[in-house]
Amino acid sequence: MRRSRTARAATMAAALTSLALAACSADSPAASTAPSSTRAARSTSSAQSSSTTPSAPAPTTATATATVTTSAPSPAPATALASTRLTLVPLAGAEPRTRFPTNQAAVGSGANASAHPVSDAVWARMVGYSWTSGCPVGRSSLRYITVNFWGFDGHRSRGAIVVNASIASRTVAAFTRLYEQRFRIRQMKVMDSSWGHAPIGPGADDYAAMDADNTSGFNCRYVGGEESKKGWSNHAYGTAIDVNDFENPYVAGPGRIYPDAWFATRRSGYAGAFSSTRSAAVRAFTDQGFRWGGVWSAPDFQHFDVGR
């Protein structure tokens, strides 16, 4: 189990736990412990330049369901993403620590994605962190992909992700689709020494990456939230990708939602969030053969993989 990183996360986890124990409904007294739209003083952003920039109030999908199911919020139609006025910045109390991380400037036009073998410099930062001796795949099985993306600041940035060579082309295709949709990505940095060590077991610290809303792929680590079982995550094979972890949390179990519970019950109408299997953003991956963890009984909204 994970150690709480922030007081807010602990508070939210406690709230969700209490909701689970209360077997609550939307009008349960326990619901008052959850954040509500009444505190929704919308953040202002001076960097909203895209056509998807929102101004409409956020939809209230905050049903007090502690265990998230795919039947919770009503999904947006597949064609709605481009025209829906999305809430760009999460509401007060629902933001990662760094709203606008320092991202590398975009290179070239469009998504401009490319896949290459992992360079010596990148590998040197990965060894001892996201890769250690005994991992199921090695350097020659991995590819380093760079691609432009649309940041939450409204600017084009460039990110990097390491994945298994077997999914390199479909990863390029998926992120190219996201770029074309102007889907917002907070940051996209390779899992390496800059994230530190996982608190339990091998790998770079995915909890730090989730807190930072980082989009990433390969990380030779155990399944998050159940490290004691010592089972390799699909990320350890490089066949899984996590996108915008903060807007798309991982529900490990009741009261154990990483990195933050706020978005666990708010799935529609937010920039950077995957809302449903019919959404264009989810289809950017599933059309390439990825599975989406958002439909699992314990949803992992940030997670796409091709199995192994």
Ligand SMILES: [Zn+2]
């Ligand atoms: Zn994942």
